[in-house]
Amino acid sequence: MTITITAFSKSPDQGMGLARDTRVRWALEEAGLPYEVRLVSFRAMKQRAHLGMQPFGQIPTYQEGDLVLFETGAIILHIAEHHAGLLPNDAHARARAITWMFAAVNTVEPPILELVTARIFEGDKPWSKERLPLVHDRIRNRLRQLSTRLGDADWLDGSFSAGDLMMVHVLLRLRLSGLLDEFPNLAAYVARGEARPAYQRAFADQWAINKPAAKAR
Amino acid sequence: MTITITAFSKSPDQGMGLARDTRVRWALEEAGLPYEVRLVSFRAMKQRAHLGMQPFGQIPTYQEGDLVLFETGAIILHIAEHHAGLLPNDAHARARAITWMFAAVNTVEPPILELVTARIFEGDKPWSKERLPLVHDRIRNRLRQLSTRLGDADWLDGSFSAGDLMMVHVLLRLRLSGLLDEFPNLAAYVARGEARPAYQRAFADQWAINKPAAKAR
Incomplete structure (x- = not known):
């Protein structure tokens, strides 16, 4: 089909x-x-x-x-x-990989979407410059937590999964902001994702x- | 267990x-x-x-x-x-119900989370009052699209599913804002969810x- x-x-x-x-x-x-x-x-x-x-x-x-x-x-x-x-065969590992899919879109992406909104829809507002550091700090907070969890592992839970795919693509939106580079293990994680032939x-x-x-x- | x-x-x-x-x-x-x-x-x-x-x-x-x-x-x-x-048995209907779960947390909830952030973390900022209508309008945009799709149906896709559960709970966050009441079919949809014995x-x-x-x- x-x-x-x-x-x-x-x-x-x-x-x-x-x-x-x-x-x-x-x-x-x-x-x-x-x-x-x-x-x-x-x-x-x-x-x-x-x-x-x-x-x-x-x-x-x-x-x-x-x-x-x-x-x-x-x-x-x-x-x-x-x-x-895209998902492990083991039932528990599979459920955990799906957890990372949801974490990517419901916990890590929302503050990143706020940054997109701040730039595209509020970039011309009088508060834009003063407000941006607050938006950045809310993203940093999530990145710090994610960085701590990832540690020196290659992927979030064992082998590469759909959870990593979603998380890497969510994080890619930050490249131009420079925020990702403040967390070298996350920058390396994203680079590992991008290096995959797929x-x-x-x-x-x-x-x-x-x-x-x-x-x- | x-x-x-x-x-x-x-x-x-x-x-x-x-x-x-x-x-x-x-x-x-x-x-x-x-x-x-x-x-x-x-x-x-x-x-x-x-x-x-x-x-x-x-x-x-x-x-x-x-x-x-x-x-x-x-x-x-x-x-x-x-x-x-929580999910239909039919494979296609099941996939569509899961679509609504993700739509709730990745499309409808992010602008609602912005409102929570605007109130809790930026309520004391000089831009707070002037900015709030922009945040409200971004939520209204999503509610209008959701309201159009729901129409006069009871649930988003056939019978009640985990997709409705997630969507109703995401929308509940708007009750105090009054925004939900601008879309009577969504207000009724949320009320239907709340009326469930579970x-x-x-x-x-x-x-x-x-x-x-x-x-x-």
Whole structure:
């Protein structure tokens, strides 16, 4: 059955791989699954046809026959449940890997999303400059806790899992802020994720679509 | 095997049921499972023994023999996978219910957490009053999309599921803000969740611990 995901026809990050289709591409590559991509414009994302698949007007979506899913966590869990390579076989280790998936999106990502919001939607506000250090400190607090737990391990709980995939991609959003470099073991953890061949393929595929067009002379 | 969860020894919400142990209590009640509760103080939550179970120093945790989990999403999914009452049997409907679990914690909850942060940590800042309407509008945007999707249905996708449980509890945080009442179908949806006997039992159990002490004369 063909798997089709949606992605931005023009990602706002200009190919840095931060759009959430990259998470799903990465998971599909780890599982060795072929897939097709349907590109969606900002305008089309807010129209009825897309909202029928994704009620919040976002990408990615996932289609496989008559199954339609959204939310990267749910999509990746679905892939992981049906294919090897993303969750351990041992039942307890599997439950713990899923714990890290949720920790990535519900504990570590929210303060990082606050930073995105502060920059994009409040960057021109009079409080922007004074408020930013507070936002940074809330992120640092989470990074410190995560760094302590990771210690000198390669991955969060034994072998690489969908929990690491989600966490690495959530942390990647911090690269430009410099916050990640304050925690060398987390920076190394993210680099280990990026070095995986499956991530490299996922990145290259989104880059081919999103790289900035060559400047006209 | 005994299930033990942790909860605040004194919840900051004074028994409104907004602390996240209520989500797990509710799921355990829906599944008809007995459980024990170990109360943890704010101080103990930040100490080594608790951090070994919950690296971010929060509640709840979930213990069942030698399985230790954190993150309400992962705990509830674990319960739902092993007991009837929280996920449909049909594989596609099950995947869609899990999609709503992730939508609750990764799409709807983040802007609501921003409101909590704005009030608790930035309530005394000079920008607080001027900034609040922006935070409210970002929440309204999500509520509008969710309200459109729900329409006049009772639950988000067929029968009540763990997806509704997570979404209702995430939305409950908005009650005092008045934002929920701007979307009557969402207010009714939350009320339907609260009316479930399992929620009532979960609420009563946390209330018994957290209700404000009677004033001394």
